[in-house]
Amino acid sequence: MIMEKTFDPSAYEQKWQRWWSEREIFRAEADSAKPSYCIMIPPPNVTGRLHLGHALQSTIQDLLTRWRRMQGYNALWLPGTDHAGIATQVMVERQVEKEGTTRESLGREAFVKRIWEWKEKHQGNIRQQLDELGASCDWSRERFTLDDGMSRAVREAFVRLYEQGTIYRGEYLVNWSPGLDTAISDLEVEMREVAGKLYHVAYPLAEGDGRIVVATTRPETMLGDTAVAFHPQDERYQELAGKFALLPLVGRKLPFIADDVVQPEFGTGLVKVTPAHDLTDFEIGKRHDLPRVQVIDRLGRMTEEAGDEWVGMDRDAARARVVERLRDEGYLVKVEEYTHNVGHCQRSGVPIEPLVSTQWFCDVSDMAARALAGVDGVELELVPDTWRKTWEHWLGSIRPWCISRQLWWGHQIPAWYTAEGEVVVARDRQAAAAIAGTDELEQDPDVLDTWFSSGLWPFSTLGWPDETADLRTFYPTDVLVTGFDILFFWVARMVMTGIHFTGQLPFRTVHLTGLVRDAQGQKMSKTKGNTVDPLDLIHEYGADALRFTLAALDSPGRDIPLDIERMAGYRAFGNKIWNAVRFSLARTEGAAVAVDLDPSQLAAPERWILSRLARVEAEVNERFEAFRFDEACRALYGFFWGELCDWYIELAKPVLGVDDPGRPRAAEVLLTVIERSLRLLHPVMPFLSEELWQRLPGREAIHQESIALAPYPRGREAWLDDRVEADMASFMEIIGWARKRRAELGLGPRDPAEVTLVCSEPALAGFLAAQSPLARALATLGRWEVVAELPPAASRDRVVGVDVALSVAGRDLEAEERVRVESELGELAPQIERLVGLLANDDFIAKAPANVVGKNRLRLDELESRRRAMLAALHGGES
């Protein structure tokens, strides 16, 4: 089989994805003797496009799934999508508006139908993108948060929580988004610093001609004031108790009240109280039984209650007008520049309007406490654990969750109202009718917060509330991989509902990834125009390079600056792998991959590479286990490129010449090492590894079908060989020295040189002598010999305890050596001095551990012997 010189990922990547899919390689078993391993995908928006954050998380999930699958687990990565209530509805709404109509004029049924059509049209995008990335999802188990099964799970969960009293309906002050025309949860409110103004307004007293001053950032809400409050201990205002102020512009009598929440230091220590439009004031109003005057409506316009002059006016316009009138009428005392935090709707960006409204709530305090406590003493593991405090703080101070949304796209709340206004909550309309004793029921028009359904994701996807085989096999799941930005939105809710409904943590571990940023560390955003489409990267660099880059950059607790240069480097790594295999196949004709090898029958370079491979195998497993994908990738890269390609293949080249007796064994070792390396790489680079693995002769003995199902290498103890690693390290050091000296002497790549060695350690001397053919090839030497005495007129040194000399035929190096040696002696002196000082320090000898003392002693011996060797060279004397 002839391989192209340069690899082209686009030529084979999707071929393999189709092949895997046709053969159902990734299909998990509902019942299996194997241990199960399960990851649920964080469901992306069904009509959305995957961004780099998804690519990162999907890469990690796929890597883990492939790794465990190869380790023999019954591995399931379950894919799916989220209906994404608001996001999707808004998108279709915009589309409808472009056609000159509105959702209201279409009506609910027709509009929702339009969204379903939109969903059908775009739902394939996510799969397409995941396929291109190489995701090994089990698509036979794909779920959608609005499919029948999940809808049933949602109704079941709602009804049970209602029956337990955890879900209830009530009138409260909620975060209203005038931009979306719906209530939203606390989490969907984003605090933004706003440069506003603080207005000091005088309120006359009802009796007499005195007046007091209050400060507010929202003067338009004064139209809804129903009291003025001060702190109970505030000496200044005690005599106001029982008295009244007159509300300017309106004339309403406002009682003075005392309440603990008032901060005496703020402004004058007197605050206006608007129970219908401020959370603190709402609470004060409840404590003091104040009336609520709602002056702003759900679209941010002034209401009738505000008065004829104001009704219909936008809240911003009303503010300007109120200020103008207060100024005209002498009530405006002063206006200050004032920077403060204002809640904004995360999705629509408009300022939140706190509004009194009847909504459904879920009191999650008990569930949060149980989530904190863990199950049977086992707490959720967060990786990295830096999120622990944030997690605990949030769960510890949780407030009721507003779960109803005034939208049309989503799970309609399973509550029905009789003509008399009685509420019936049931699993379906029939059940509700049976309870109510009448068919004349109207279902609550609201839908549930999107996160309510995705909060059930880990078990509803497996068939809950039914006790399905999938649920038994895969639940609880093993790992959740997601961004910290939805730790509370989603992770916390899954943990709470998981414990509540199943009595178990839905996953043992949560791996929180960082945010993908651009190479300058800037957050990617459409407005900045620095977003990168993962598909573009895949098309340019290949999915494997993108995956390797993302995995290699995933350091714990850190954001990920996507460096295109680095990705180009990993594409080059792919090319390196491609060519290493190309070389191996071309030079090993007749040989095949071995299932196992006996190192005792092999030459040093073969024993060395097997030992190194065994170590890397163990290391990669260990690093995956610890979610250190960056370190795993570094190990893979360093081994394949730095050891296998740079050294072993070079060492094998002479032996792989056709008539060498060592050829068959070397060829077998090379193919075996390549084969295992490809398996080792497979979780990170699935396409390339499959493409190449399928070409290896004898790979059927490892697995009949696919590398994706072949066992993951675990590191053979029998291959570890400290001795050969140490000998080879010395050998490689000396080769490095010879190459460096060649370069310094200005030798051309073909100019031969000679290396002679004097080694006092017989075993090492024998080893080095035996490597002569290799050494001559690696460093372009005419001679490599262990001798009794170093020759004159050579460049001499001492490397890893061996006296070495490099000479060039017909060239006396003594003069140029003199210069070099003197400069090196100068560099050596302070190092020796430091170690001599350290070892002369009694405290160091007494207190430092023996191995540290020993190490430094050895180091000093080494440096001193090197100095002696150089001095000897300098004086042209005997070594």
Next chain:
RNA sequence: GGGAGGUUAGCUCAGUGGGAGAGCGUCUGCCUUACACGCAGAGGGUCGGGGGUUCAAAUCCCUCACCUCCCA
């Protein structure tokens, strides 16, 4: 206001008590029959500042400065 994280080579980042590392970029020399998406070599950092603990500090403690992010 509370909390978390960061500051290490030109760039992006590893390294958490014992001789400062990687990738990319830079410089030099090479198309050496796997790979120029390559090979061989080189240069480059008083580990943000200051103080402390220790025989020993990039690493632990204190403090200051600057930068992110989360929560109120």
